[in-house]
Amino acid sequence: MTALTPPQTQEFPELACYGLAGHSSSPADLIPEVRLAERLGLGSVFLSERFNLKDAAVLAGAAAAASTTIGIATAATNHNTRHPLVTATMATTLHRMTGGRYALGLGRGFNLLFDVMGLPRITGAQMEDAVGIYRRLWHGEAFGHDGPAGTYPYLSQDSSFDEDIPVLMMAIGDRSLELAGRVADGVVLHTFLGDETLARSVARIRDAASAAGRDPSDVRVWAVLAVVEESIPEELALRKLVGRLATYLQGYGEVLVRANGWDLADLQRFRDDPLVQGYAGAFDAVGTTEQLSYLRDEVLPAEWLAASATGSAAACAQRVLDQLAAGADSVVLHGATPTELAPVLEAYRSLRPDLPTLPANPGWMR
Known part of the structure; x- marks a missing residue:
């Protein structure tokens, strides 16, 4: 693997926020948001993609330039909106640019949107195939490919590459949870999951990882919690x-x-x-x-x-602990800007349990 200096770990490596939470007409606002999130100690910033002013690659590049220690994840883009070589190049560029703080996140997207865009609907087989393509490219292979993700006569980045870049998958239903457990380095669950549903989802992911011959504890599971402080x-x-x-x-x-x-x-x-x-x-x-x-x-x-x-900052902080108690390794504090999260983080600091040390990259467990 390319030698990269591991970045310093943030105070709360188990917590993340979304950049430009919700809709935004000013993508430049991401830059001060990332800087504040880093100062507050949040472990990562997640970046969603919308086809207006939220291009995943552009936002991730801005976040990389605005930060030195916080993890960065696209959560999520879709494999079918870019040629696999373009997506692989985006990831290797951000991997090198951030010193290993970047994770590529992929999701299923919306069938209706892909229908009107003239793109094929995403299947689990396509996602698994696409991840395999990326990983081969990141490790210096040159090859032709014909599979669920498409037919490509020749794919190659650089024969010297030996890059370990984690892949996150977004998952809700049982089949997507099982796919993520088999294939992904990290899994991002959905907002508005009850605590029991969260626990069941984590168990299904880990069972799928085990059945695939993987160490279930190597898969980093992110709960996503909507946070609306009073x-x-x-x-x-x-x-x-x-x-x-x-x-x-x-x-x-x-x-x-x-x-x-x-x-x-x-x-x-x-x-x-x-x-x-x-x-x-x-x-x-x-x-x-x-x-x-x-x-x-x-x-x-x-x-x-x-x-x-x-409710109160303390009540919100307690709900974060509930997510960890249900089995999540990490929690995305969803829908709130770093400024809005400041009182919640202050309350969480006094409640925070003794947790395993997590790396800066949101896709890795160790």
Whole structure:
């Protein structure tokens, strides 16, 4: 492997935030966010991708330039939106640029979006095949390929490469959890999973890793916890909590509801509501305070919204501990900026248990 100097570990290597949480019209805001997240001691910054102002490669490069010790992960991009050589090159560039702090995160994405883009829908076989391509390229191989991820007459980066770059996979349903356990170095679970669902998900990942002949403890599992601390203004809090959950239910509600064992009749009631039917846009982007309050009070079950961290900073910090107690190795504090997370981190510092030392890279366990 290319010799890289291991970066200093952050105070809270088990915690991460998302850069540009939610929607943003100013991607340059990521730079001060990453700097503050690093100063606050967060272990990693995760970067989601949207096809407007959130290109994964650009954001990861900016995060790399703005930081020296914090881990950086794309969580997630899709393998089918770039040629495999382009994605592999993005990862090796960021790997070298960050001194080994970067992890490539891949997800299944949305079938409807790929349909309108004219791209093939993503399957588990394609994801597994794509990861195999990347790893061969990162270790200096030159080869032709014909498999689920596509047909490529010749692929090569550099014969001198021997790069160990971790791959994260996003997972919700049982099959995606099992795939991630077999193939990925780290797994990023979904927001709004109940504690019991989280524990079951972790167990399924580790069982799949063991069945594949891997050491289950080598797979780093990230819980994703929506954090809305009480000092956040109500309008913004509604958008971050109610709006975010409603948006997930708009896009792939059945997957999330089934994963939690929630009642599908409640999902159908949500879908049949006059406000939801034909709603123009995502609730977390364009929902009004009145609309989101209505969804909270009249439509969404309180149990669904409770799969989050709300209330005082101390209460939010305790919910982080609940995620670790359920079996997660690490927790992404989702939907909140570093500024909004500062009081939660202060409270967490006094509650933090004795934890195993984790590396700076969010994709590795050791």
